[in-house]
Amino acid sequence: MGKDYDDIPGTYVFDTLRCKQGFQLNKFCKSLDQAGNRDKFRDDPGAYLDQYPMEAEQRRMVEKRDWLGMLQVGGNIYYTFKLAIFDGLTMQHVGGLMSDMSVDDFRAMMLDGGRKLEGNRSKKDNEAGS
């Protein structure tokens, strides 16, 4: 069923079905806010991930560190960011990786006032305009 927010470009609204789909993926990410778990994951990532029975595709996205892909299979940014912190990344690194920009370009864009709304507001408007 289409939702009004599906028209927003480049945005994965964490709704109830996505929340349900991403349950194990997000639970895994969340576990990394305990130092002991971070150590265990560092020591043996495979065994650690085995504790969270997620879909094969979700596990692949985690292993590839595909930050955009994780959102597309039910991940939520506040959860996946815990994995990014584990990897030593900032939100600006992740922002760049999700939008296909280098971190330097992403930072420069933010210093310049951020990504503009124009052209990013509505898929429908973009199609009509092209």
Add this chain to the structure above:
Amino acid sequence: MARIVAGVGCSHIPSIGAAADNNKEQDPYYKPLFDGYAPARQWIKGVAPDVVILVYNDHASAFSVELINTFVLGVGDQFKPHDEGYGPRKVPDVQGHGELASHILESLILDEFDMALANEMTVDHGLTVPLTVMFDKPDAWPCKVIPLCVNVIKYPQPTGNRCFNLGRALRKAVESYPEDLKVAVFGTGGMGHQLQGERAGLINQEFDQNFLDHLLDKPEELTKLTHVDYLRDAGSEGIELIMWLMMRGAMQSPKAAYRFYHVPMSNTAAGLVCYEETA
């Protein structure tokens, strides 16, 4: 009688806390922000609230995907900072006001706002960064803090209108508490930002400035904003601004004492307003 004497709207961007914790306030990147906070810090000293009701959201810290509550009120007497992946922030523990919080919880539920209750929970940057913004780095926070946690992560978040009305009920609850206490309400989060997806980094200054204009004088206009309005125009995480509406709902006739806006802080627009109650 307890009274609501002030309201604060304040972004809770984690890098603000990290900058303060690492004494980077004078770095060129952070200086304009912290300079902008100085008048608010001076102002709150004059207000000297006994209690702050701090409306914030948890970012997958105390709460996780197992159980998602829309509104949670902390009735505990103490709340410790959460380890968000770097170890807990080295800021003072937050001292609650269990008695006032219990009164508020009961008043709200009897007023048909069905709050969940937390006797024990950790608090993350959503709560501790606004304390840093307003109170700098004391050895102990200068007032008690009642955490009011709102789900803004999972759609559907409560509507802005619901938050505004909950703010009104909060005022009623505070004013029916017999002890003489000065209470401030902080609504936190925002302003416009989007952390996720290909649209990460979106900032809409026009939306934010319009929100700040209307918040004081025409909040009813803002209560009409829908989820898709926020998600589309303020960015997917900009919907945190509904928590500022709860603060505004708790104020009857506010007068603006201060307003500050700065872009960017990390991936976000940082805003701050200080209101005094004149009623």
